[in-house]
Amino acid sequence: GVRLQGKVGDYDVGVLNITSKEKTFGSGASAEVLPETNYSVVRAKQNFGQRSDIGFMFTNRVNGQRADNNQALGFDTNISLPQEFAFRGYFARTFTPGMHGSANSIATSIGRRGRLLSGFVKGFRIEKNFNPALGFMERDDVNRLTTYVAVSPRPRKWGIRSISNSAVYSYTADQAFSLLERYYNFTSTIETESNDTFSHTIYSWFLHQPIPLK
Numbered sequence: 001g002v003r004l005q006g007k008v009g010d011y012d013v014g015v016l017n018i019t020s021k022e023k024t025f026g027s028g029a030s031a032e033v034l035p036e037t038n039y040s041v042v043r044a045k046q047n048f049g050q051r052s053d054i055g056f057m058f059t060n061r062v063n064g065q066r067a068d069n070n071q072a073l074g075f076d077t078n079i080s081l082p083q084e085f086a087f088r089g090y091f092a093r094t095f096t097p098g099m100h101g102s103a104n105s106i107a108t109s110i111g112r113r114g115r116l117l118s119g120f121v122k123g124f125r126i127e128k129n130f131n132p133a134l135g136f137m138e139r140d141d142v143n144r145l146t147t148y149v150a151v152s153p154r155p156r157k158w159g160i161r162s163i164s165n166s167a168v169y170s171y172t173a174d175q176a177f178s179l180l181e182r183y184y185n186f187t188s189t190i191e192t193e194s195n196d197t198f199s200h201t202i203y204s205w206f207l208h209q210p211i212p213l214k
Helices: none
Strands: 002-008 011-020 023-025 032-034 037-048 052-063 070-080 085-095 104-113 117-126 142-151 160-173 179-192 197-207
Antiparallel strands (some): 011 037, 037 052, 052 070, 070 085, 085 104, 117 142, 179 197
């Protein structure tokens, strides 16, 4: 295999190429042959502005069995905004023989990380034919919206160093927007000047059907 990492102009670039040899498992009629397979990954990222970047990634899996070939192409960005806000997002598409259309994944989020107030709103979508052969995903055919907010005052009174109150809400649906999963969580934590911590959590989780892992 080959691994290269460095800079090309203003871009940070990484390249990985590995070939696995043919291997046979078992014997006789039940023997299973894994063909020689080549795996390639190319990643490039360019920084701009203050703590912002944009990049892309390409992955490729090729062997003698055309049905197992797979390519994926993705673009991502992280953009720092005024007042401690940030935008993040990506778009990816896979190409697999026999799987046509509905092969995209997209996610966007905007959030703020402050000393007193933090939070974000994030949405992502994975279509039913999105198939990253060189990666892992929990499931396909899904839409999810997640919100998070935290308020963390530091009173510095009564022996209290900080108080953190946070809430999370997540809603997951399939491509027809039928509910699959709903989750919320509220946590309150008090940290004292003596480094003691007291925490209380309330949560609810509704699961409409088991999630098949891939």
